[in-house]
Amino acid sequence: MAVNGGKLDEAARAAWLYYVAGNTQDQIAAKLGVSRQSAQRLVSLAVSEGLVKVHIDYPIAHCLDLSKALRETYSLSFCEVVPTDPGSTSTTLGVAQATAAEIENWLGRPEPLIMGIGTGRTLRAAVEHLSTMECPQHRIVSLTGNIAPDGSAAYYNVIFTMADKVKARFFPMPLPVIASSEKERETLHAQPMIRPTLELAAKADVTFIGIGELDDEAPLYVDGFITREELQALRRAGAVTEIIGWTFDPQGRLVEGITNERVASAPIPSRETSLVIASAMGKKKLPGIRIALEGKLINGLVTDEATAEALLTPSLR
Amino acid sequence: MAVNGGKLDEAARAAWLYYVAGNTQDQIAAKLGVSRQSAQRLVSLAVSEGLVKVHIDYPIAHCLDLSKALRETYSLSFCEVVPTDPGSTSTTLGVAQATAAEIENWLGRPEPLIMGIGTGRTLRAAVEHLSTMECPQHRIVSLTGNIAPDGSAAYYNVIFTMADKVKARFFPMPLPVIASSEKERETLHAQPMIRPTLELAAKADVTFIGIGELDDEAPLYVDGFITREELQALRRAGAVTEIIGWTFDPQGRLVEGITNERVASAPIPSRETSLVIASAMGKKKLPGIRIALEGKLINGLVTDEATAEALLTPSLR
DNA sequence: CCATAGCATTAGCATTTGCTCAATCGCTCA
DNA sequence: TGAGCGATTGAGCAAATGCTAATGCTATGG
Numbered sequence: 284m285a286v287n288g289g290k291l292d293e294a295a296r297a298a299w300l301y302y303v304a305g306n307t308q309d310q311i312a313a314k315l316g317v318s319r320q321s322a323q324r325l326v327s328l329a330v331s332e333g334l335v336k337v338h339i340d341y342p343i344a345h346c347l348d349l350s351k352a353l354r355e356t357y358s359l360s361f362c363e364v365v366p367t368d369p370g371s372t373s374t375t376l377g378v379a380q381a382t383a384a385e386i387e388n389w390l391g392r393p394e395p396l397i398m399g400i401g402t403g404r405t406l407r408a409a410v411e412h413l414s415t416m417e418c419p420q421h422r423i424v425s426l427t428g429n430i431a432p433d434g435s436a437a438y439y440n441v442i443f444t445m446a447d448k449v450k451a452r453f454f455p456m457p458l459p460v461i462a463s464s465e466k467e468r469e470t471l472h473a474q475p476m477i478r479p480t481l482e483l484a485a486k487a488d489v490t491f492i493g494i495g496e497l498d499d500e501a502p503l504y505v506d507g508f509i510t511r512e513e514l515q516a517l518r519r520a521g522a523v524t525e526i527i528g529w530t531f532d533p534q535g536r537l538v539e540g541i542t543n544e545r546v547a548s549a550p551i552p553s554r555e556t557s558l559v560i561a562s563a564m565g566k567k568k569l570p571g572i573r574i575a576l577e578g579k580l581i582n583g584l585v586t587d588e589a590t591a592e593a594l595l596t597p598s599l600r
Numbered sequence: 601m602a603v604n605g606g607k608l609d610e611a612a613r614a615a616w617l618y619y620v621a622g623n624t625q626d627q628i629a630a631k632l633g634v635s636r637q638s639a640q641r642l643v644s645l646a647v648s649e650g651l652v653k654v655h656i657d658y659p660i661a662h663c664l665d666l667s668k669a670l671r672e673t674y675s676l677s678f679c680e681v682v683p684t685d686p687g688s689t690s691t692t693l694g695v696a697q698a699t700a701a702e703i704e705n706w707l708g709r710p711e712p713l714i715m716g717i718g719t720g721r722t723l724r725a726a727v728e729h730l731s732t733m734e735c736p737q738h739r740i741v742s743l744t745g746n747i748a749p750d751g752s753a754a755y756y757n758v759i760f761t762m763a764d765k766v767k768a769r770f771f772p773m774p775l776p777v778i779a780s781s782e783k784e785r786e787t788l789h790a791q792p793m794i795r796p797t798l799e800l801a802a803k804a805d806v807t808f809i810g811i812g813e814l815d816d817e818a819p820l821y822v823d824g825f826i827t828r829e830e831l832q833a834l835r836r837a838g839a840v841t842e843i844i845g846w847t848f849d850p851q852g853r854l855v856e857g858i859t860n861e862r863v864a865s866a867p868i869p870s871r872e873t874s875l876v877i878a879s880a881m882g883k884k885k886l887p888g889i890r891i892a893l894e895g896k897l898i899n900g901l902v903t904d905e906a907t908a909e910a911l912l913t914p915s916l917r
Numbered sequence: 918c919c920a921t922a923g924c925a926t927t928a929g930c931a932t933t934t935g936c937t938c939a940a941t942c943g944c945t946c947a
Numbered sequence: 948t949g950a951g952c953g954a955t956t957g958a959g960c961a962a963a964t965g966c967t968a969a970t971g972c973t974a975t976g977g
């Protein structure tokens with residue numbers, strides 16, 4: 284720890300000299316008394332450890348236009364559109380950083396608030412971009428269970444990662460994502476540990492969620508929360524997208540009779556009382572985002588240019 | 601404007617692809633349909649226009665230690681210590697960025713506040729690092745006059761530059777820094793345009809100031825607010841440092857009888873009601889910073905490692 | 918005390934970046 | 948219409964950076 288900390292300390296210093304003071308790596312090497320290669324390693328360590336935060340502080344007109352159009356079309360209270368990298372296959376690039384910035388923005392406020400946190404790859408990537416902050420005045424509540432099918436803490440439940448970065452009061456949900464029966468869900472939800480957390484989730488001032496697909500790589504299936512048979516049954520019943528465990532049909536209605544009766548997650552907080560921000564981009568998520576928007580499940584969105592344009596093009600379904 | 605804006609737009613996009621998406625300049629060139637050199641130019645334009653904000657998000661132990669020691673030694677409410685670049689001759693490097701971040705931090709708060717702004721090279725450099733922000737709830741008041749001796753707006757009065765970046769309610773002070781006589785100052789201060797501004801300054805919640813030397817490059821003299829003779833008289837009378845026009849002796853007392861009776865600035869806001877943050881670094885400013893600290897003129901400080909260490913070494917006077 | 922595994926460091930090279938200078942483009946004004 | 952001039956572009960090269968493979972070093976266990 285001390286050694287590792289000292290290393291990161293040096294890395295941070297090297298990165299500072301490089302990025303802020305504008306030294307070359309040769310100069311840094313001389314100043315820190317190490318070889319040029321070591322200086323390079325320190326800088327690259329700082330980058331890979333996420334110590335170096337870069338952001339482009341300029342409102343790109345096209346992104347602003349798209350954001351405004353989306354806000355108006357879907358009556359959103361919040362919408363952020365980041366540039367698209369035409370060559371990238373990443374499904375989080377840019378959106379993760381922007382979501383992290385928005386989370387930081389909320390957590391930076393002095394007045395106490397309740398933040399709901401969903402799950403998924405995108406949200407996880409966002410949380411990894413968070414700075415360390417101290418904000419004991421806020422309460423952060425997980426909307427989904429965090430027990431993986433094998434009994435371990437679910438990897439894509441991001442609240443534990445978030446707790447490493449942010450000092451606030453955390454309320455994880457010690458539940459599976461999907462209970463084995465409707466009755467089990469009732470029992471679990473009635474537990475004294477769970478009920479206050481559910482009540483807190485309902486009172487969230489701001490909520491960040493991801494949007495899941497229900498194709499063959501559906502996160503619910505890949506992470507083992509549902510079986511292949513259940514996935515197929517959901518699709519046959521018309522389910523197209525998933526948000527914090529709940530599955531929806533193209534009209535934004537909960538699909539009944541398969542898994543939704545057993546989902547142990549909190550309901551998505553009400554748009555009336557909470558700002559519900561979805562973070563998602565990419566072609567595969569398009570139907571899901573559209574459902575969330577048209578079904579009025581969300582009132583905030585972080586996405587990229589390409590997805591924003593597709594959302595504004597009349598649906599071809 | 602439209603052309604320039606379009607250019608910056610492209611530059612921002614190129615910089616985004618470079619720094620956030622991690623493309624090489626060749627890839628960017630291909631994606632934007634320009635030559636490699638043009639892509640390079642766009643990225644470098646974005647950097648030079650200050651569109652690219654880099655910050656190192658890691659608390660370097662040595663800086664934290666110094667900051668803590670300074671807070672305790674001088675009972676400061678706020679202290680930030682940035683790394684020192686041993687080779688640099690800059691007197692603002694790092695401190696400017698850190699001060700900008702702190703200003704942004706205050707301006708980002710939703711509850712309305714009054715911010716006092718002093719003058720000087722360091723503060724100017726800080727303001728140039730500010731992001732554009734919208735915060736109409738805040739009021740920002742200049743503590744010094746902004747009329748240069750030639751009648752133009754004084755360059756190092758930073759409030760106008762700040763107004764370009766930040767949308768808030770600004771209260772500049774249409775006065776010279778130093779009036780021609782005590783009587784003139786009284787007259788000016790009694791003006792209906794001035795009095796409310798002075799009252800606002802006295803109520804500042806947070807105040808950012810620089811610290812000026814009184815050597816041969818004294819800003820007051822270089823900028824033409826005082827004559828060489830006045831500078832020499834001030835020095836003979838024991839004046840060592842200057843803050844928003846006021847000159848102080850080593851005991852932190854106002855030097856009487858030379859210029860202080862004619863200084864048209866607002867008084868430094870009270871430490872009882874305002875957080876008064878000085879930003880300064882470098883050997884030349886050391887005596888000034890020490891006076892400000894020991895004379896309890898300030899209760900916040902942004903400086904660099906080398907200066908912090910010197911401040912913690914018992915004075916050799 | 919020695920052997921060895923694992924990690925850090927170095928050297929050398931390929932890639933990427935930034936700079937300079939000459940050429941070209943486009944605009945203004947006679 | 949064309950000359951003049953500033954701005955923009957591209958080519959080539961030098962500097963800076965990042966990667967890989969080989970070497971050296973340290974700690975641990977026999």
